[in-house]
Amino acid sequence: MSRQPFRPRTAYRHAHLITTRWMDNDVYNHANNVIYYSWFDTVVNAWLVNAGLLDVEKGAMIGLVVESGCRYARAVGFPQPVTAMLRVAQLGTSSVKYEIGLFSDEAEEAAAEGHFVHVYVDRLTRRPVALPGDWRAALGNIEVR
């Protein structure tokens, strides 16, 4: 398989530090491929909460993941920390495609690169809702066109 090169850190708009855990590493002594997705989840939702957009307990709108994916280039894992870099790649009426790059301190190149599509729905009916203006504005700030 020939592979598309991975994006550099500078292609992203937001950084989130992740400290790794003993349990992240599997029998091959690197972070299990599954764990990378927990970091994607974390950077996206932390950004949304810290931007004052997502209220996990009481907000009328919640984000459901409808699609995700990851390409893995090099191993990372405990005890080294990882930086998750974030950007918005596509801003739909009620959906957002986020792109994430994972970087360790040891290398300039991304260890992994993934995406994550949220559809924003009404908490109760779970039907898609149009993203309000303050969401669009804030998400637009980390969008890369």
Place this chain on the structure above:
Amino acid sequence: MSRQPFRPRTAYRHAHLITTRWMDNDVYNHANNVIYYSWFDTVVNAWLVNAGLLDVEKGAMIGLVVESGCRYARAVGFPQPVTAMLRVAQLGTSSVKYEIGLFSDEAEEAAAEGHFVHVYVDRLTRRPVALPGDWRAALGNIEVR
């Protein structure tokens, strides 16, 4: 987003029962999107171990994930069990693309559908190795062309 329909159970060649756990569910009371990937990992590696191919501790060859992805259609989660259905979609020289469907008892349609690409490498050098004949034969049995 218009979405491709999901494959039915009959499109797969192997079934693996997964019991869910309290901790699988996130704040929205369904299995977190990350957990689905841990089920992918589980069905693939359990099949490899049970087929007598993968020896996690001593085998000369191990599988590294280079790519994965998932589309989510409906929520599953604790306490309901999930069946992970497996097939081989592509059999390369040293890589295998697995496709997985997740089904709950409650619905005929898949709850999620994903893929997972393993490259088989030498345990020590971590360089790709050609899949031996017994691997190709066994993997061929669950391949769908």
Place this chain on the structure above:
Amino acid sequence: MSRQPFRPRTAYRHAHLITTRWMDNDVYNHANNVIYYSWFDTVVNAWLVNAGLLDVEKGAMIGLVVESGCRYARAVGFPQPVTAMLRVAQLGTSSVKYEIGLFSDEAEEAAAEGHFVHVYVDRLTRRPVALPGDWRAALGNIEVR
């Protein structure tokens, strides 16, 4: 350290099958000590839900863990399944002490033995509430005095 012997399967009142996952195993190729607690959580809450007592989303009462502990005797892990055995050791006004034993198919002796104390609280105020009669009756059925 001299250690108290572990209870046999027959000391318990309820069995719950747990299928293991690739990710359960840590770098030493056995289930990480943390994972055992996720099995404790699972057997207790699954029993409560299946007994019709706990309604995770809408019930007025939820269980909060105030104490837990585990002693480990032998390794278990992927791909072997584990049976979690459960009993109630102490039934207080608003708290319940559960005891759990983990058994693999391969050995008569427990792989691990632990406990888990739930305090039942009002969902909103998070103040302890007295266990209602139907809870006491059902929990009494798996109590060992």
Place this chain on the structure above:
Amino acid sequence: MSRQPFRPRTAYRHAHLITTRWMDNDVYNHANNVIYYSWFDTVVNAWLVNAGLLDVEKGAMIGLVVESGCRYARAVGFPQPVTAMLRVAQLGTSSVKYEIGLFSDEAEEAAAEGHFVHVYVDRLTRRPVALPGDWRAALGNIEVR
């Protein structure tokens, strides 16, 4: 249950920052009780690795957990970070009892307090080995008598 008070930060000898993850929180929107143990594991093993004692892949000696426990006082969870405080409570011939306190920024009092007993064994035979002098010296530095 009347409960022993929890130790303050100053009772410990080492601090380790833990960033929380979306998936840490369960349906009640606080970190699941199981996750706390993954933080215990992390602070102990990170300290051992950073002290130059534990070589996870090649060292002759590895640590196996034979006992653990935790008392929970107040909820912590995503997105707030947690500080895990560590000390050695008992230094045996081949075993070490670690004590850990978990603190959030928001409160002076510990959110949870636990312990964790490692027995150090030969990697291959899994038989206990006496702790070497450099281990005893380093562990002695964070011991509280």
